[in-house]
Amino acid sequence: MPVSPRWRGPQRLIGLTGGIASGKSTVARWLAGQGLPVLDADVFARETLAPGSAGAKAVIDRYGEVTQAAGSAPAAAVIDRAELGRIVFRDPLERQWLENLVHPLVRERFDAELAALKSAPGVVLVIPLLFEVGLEQLCSEVWLVDCEAEQQLQRLMERDGLSAEEAQTRIEAQWPLERKRSLADHVINNRGDREGLNQQLMQLLNKPFDDL
Numbered sequence: 632m633p634v635s636p637r638w639r640g641p642q643r644l645i646g647l648t649g650g651i652a653s654g655k656s657t658v659a660r661w662l663a664g665q666g667l668p669v670l671d672a673d674v675f676a677r678e679t680l681a682p683g684s685a686g687a688k689a690v691i692d693r694y695g696e697v698t699q700a701a702g703s704a705p706a707a708a709v710i711d712r713a714e715l716g717r718i719v720f721r722d723p724l725e726r727q728w729l730e731n732l733v734h735p736l737v738r739e740r741f742d743a744e745l746a747a748l749k750s751a752p753g754v755v756l757v758i759p760l761l762f763e764v765g766l767e768q769l770c771s772e773v774w775l776v777d778c779e780a781e782q783q784l785q786r787l788m789e790r791d792g793l794s795a796e797e798a799q800t801r802i803e804a805q806w807p808l809e810r811k812r813s814l815a816d817h818v819i820n821n822r823g824d825r826e827g828l829n830q831q832l833m834q835l836l837n838k839p840f841d842d843l
Contacts, residue, residue, distance in 0.1 A: 638768055638770055640771070642752065643752060645662070646761050646767065648773060648775055651783070655757055658819065670740075672737050694718060698710060715729075720797070721800075772817065773814070774819055817835055819831055
């Protein structure tokens with residue numbers, strides 16, 4: 632059972648989380664196709680490191696080697712996200728530094744976007760580190776996308792072109808799925824085919840809000 636209180640109000644705020652490469656993006660696209668606004672923490676995080684942003688400047692000041700030329704002006708420098716990932720996933724202290732930079736900016740974006748969407752009946756908040764950073768209270772319910780550890784590893788290797796060792800390091804940077812299952816309101820089984828996944832999502836989305 633969930634151990635943290637949820638947001639209460641007339642609006643349905645679905646917190647969508649899960650391990651890296653568990654299938655969150657697939658579920659988010661399906662929900663967007665049903666007409667729900669989707670706010671994605673990963674998208675907001677990338678925007679905090681956009682060329683010319685304060686976040687990008689902080690990263691360039693710390694790791695000048697992770698930039699790619701994007702024109703002659705220094706302000707147009709683009710962060711090489713793959714190289715930045717290799718740096719921060721090798722060193723927990725560097726990962727913590729980056730999270731301390733990005734997470735508050737992402738939270739500000741969520742607050743601003745939710746304020747703009749306050750009249751929407753429902754909103755999806757895609758937050759991979761929802762439990763790790765304690766954002767359960769931002770959601771009226773939490774959906775966890777679940778799969779087997781072997782599936783997660785293989786999917787991540789294929790998606791990002793990582794070695795098994797690199798992929799495992801990134802998986803271990805998050806809480807394991809087994810720890811998150813008991814904290815979620817609903818666990819979505821993404822071990823099978825797309826049809827089975829869609830059936831689960833339709834049933835869950837159609838469940839009366841008051842019964843959640």
